[in-house]
Amino acid sequence: MLEKALTGNRTYWTWIFFLLAIIGAGAACWFWQFTTGLTITGLSRDVVWGLYIAQFTFLVGVAASAVMVVLPYYLHNYKAFGKMTILGEFLAIAAVIMCMLFIFVDMGRPDRIFNVFLHPTPHSMMFWDTVALGGYLCLNILISRVSLSCERRGEAPPKWIKPIIILSIPWAVSIHTVTAFLYSGLAARPFWMTAILAPRFLASAFAAGPALLILLALIVRKLTKFDPGKEAIQKLAEIVTYAMLLNVFFVAMELFTALYSDIPEHVLHFQFLFMGLEGNHFLAPWMWLSVVLAVVALVILVNPVTRRAETTLVVGCMAVFGSLWIDKGLGMVIAGFIPSPLGKVTHYSPTAPELTISLAIYAIGILIVTGLYKIALEVRGQMKTQ
Amino acid sequence: MDGNRRDFLKLAGLTAVGAAGVSSIKATDAQASTADSHAEPSAEGVRLAMVIDLRKFSKDDALIGRCVEACHREHNVPDWADDPKNEVKWIWSEDFETAFHSQEFHFIREDLKGKPTLLLCNHCDNPPCTRVCPTQATWKRDADGIVMMDWHRCIGCRYCVVACPYGSRSFNWKDPRPAIDNITIDYPTRMRGVVEKCTFCEERLARGLQPACVEVCENDEIVFGDVNDPNSRVRQVLTERMAIRRKAGLGTQPEVYYIIDDPRTLQETAPAAVVEVSEGGDHA
């Protein structure tokens, strides 16, 4: 079936080569980083994790969100999602691969990556994150391959795939829980050491991921003969709405605990995020933008009229994705380091090579989604004939 | 060719993956972990600790600089003074208020105000950094309590840097060699991409020497030894003076103590004669 990604019209190949160009630029920057060191990024002694790890954290959420179509369809026979599950699983594959790439480019010695497998360390959450993500990738590859090839042959999928699909549901929850555990067990970082971090991660994942899935499904519908169906889109939109409401509620809970208790080591990180500290306020505009986008998103999504109208739904989904990308992909990780354990404030902004590498990894993910979706659509005979 | 080519390839692929999986499991089984990285705070065995007597440092004491210099020179720690983004340090000094900033001092005794305080890895008895390392490249040694580094194994993920509540760890953002004047041949440098920190001079302890920073002190400004030994100097000092530790409430059990008694107590009679038990040697 993979060969179906290697045939296409002019538009298809222009798109592919555009992505490959970005990937090439990123690869060149990464080679420079590999030989010179991570000094080419904006990271420093106090802010040791930045854009790369923040993107990893955000994308684990997107990967986990496939469960939001899988669970209703396979566990509760919600037939309307039938056409969407493969899109969700393919998105999960691309997202997990992007996660692994972001980790890889962040490592000081990527040539020693096998040490994680040669010296397994059960008391380290990073070890379990590797296991969880690797397992989730294998699960999704297996599930999507089996269901798509059976669909191609017009057969029912084999019985043994059902328990594996059911397994992927708690597994999806666990990948984002263990990623939250990376942060929420650290006595050194009071900003992250909160029990609500894992629930918050899951809520934002189940809002941002399905929002992206809606956008992708609508794009595919525009470009091909694929139609997910109005009911599927609407149900996903409802899921996004509730998940976003829950996420905003959780953030409010965090703000209350920190600000009402007025404990400096909790307050200062939020203060840095929204107002700046010691003249350093490089994240403040982003955070307020995230707030505005969240409000816009909820206004559109909670109101059934604007949620049902596809033009406004699209704006709402983009607002959800943008707001949560800022919150998780910028705010949450970087603010854990400012102020430092000694109370110091350090500036961080990603450098151009760092941004190029990150963009290239996103391009790889988009390339994977493009190729896999093309395969699925060819199998279903739903590519537009030219 | 009889049979289905595709099925053959699938079988071959699965066999290869299976064989790789079995051999890697065998490899990990054979690798007995020599690291016990989550030791309980131990009242048994040797636990090395350091007591920094702040009474004996004045606010412009050149000794601070000499301690830092001795350590950094001995261990080929790079000097990135002109490129501070890449800063690497094993031991350094901060204002007393910064060193203990969770105390939120508003009013403070005059002699402690702004007093430079030596900071280094605390070699905690319950270290959060070793708990998070995914490869056991850092671990707490059973024999003496030193939180050790294995620079051959470190993958440079910097999780330990994130987990350290004291900011004791540094990462090599680039190759450190160009930033080292006068390399000490006897001790390796590190390479770009690994995390480094103070190791309580374990290589010196193995040769029966004191840590480099302790050695430049001539008046017990820094006392070093086995805190589990009731006859050791460190233990004596800790039972006689008022000493605090950084962020002790986190439960990390740091083993670097700071005496904060008023300097005027220096004029009191010296502590009772202590049985001079060798504190620095026999730790390999």
Next chain:
Amino acid sequence: MYDAGKIIVGIVVFVVLATSPLWFNAITPENPEAPELKLPTNGSTECVEATEYMREEHMDLLNLWRDEVVRTGQRDYVSSSNGKVFDMSLSRTCMDCHSNKAEFCDACHTYLAVSPYCWDCHVEPKGAN
């Protein structure tokens, strides 16, 4: 089999090429340009282990030393060939005698295109032994 002739010829060519490291040395004369090592001039005649053993296993020995010193904290090595006790240190023991890295270590390594990364960290002495 379709195209049996071409496939079998292809397989034979592949096997011959792929096994070439195994049979090439057997049929060619010994290379006169094999590297010559400059042995220590500090009067030392005994290495940590026998020469043949060191030739084949010195990397394994160094890995053992690395794990023993760094991870176990043991620094004494008892030689199996002469019973002497050595300090397990690349810089202090090995390089004490073989202090001319360029004419000893590098001679073979460069010839075989091997670049061990020990020297990224371990400091080579500037000796002339």
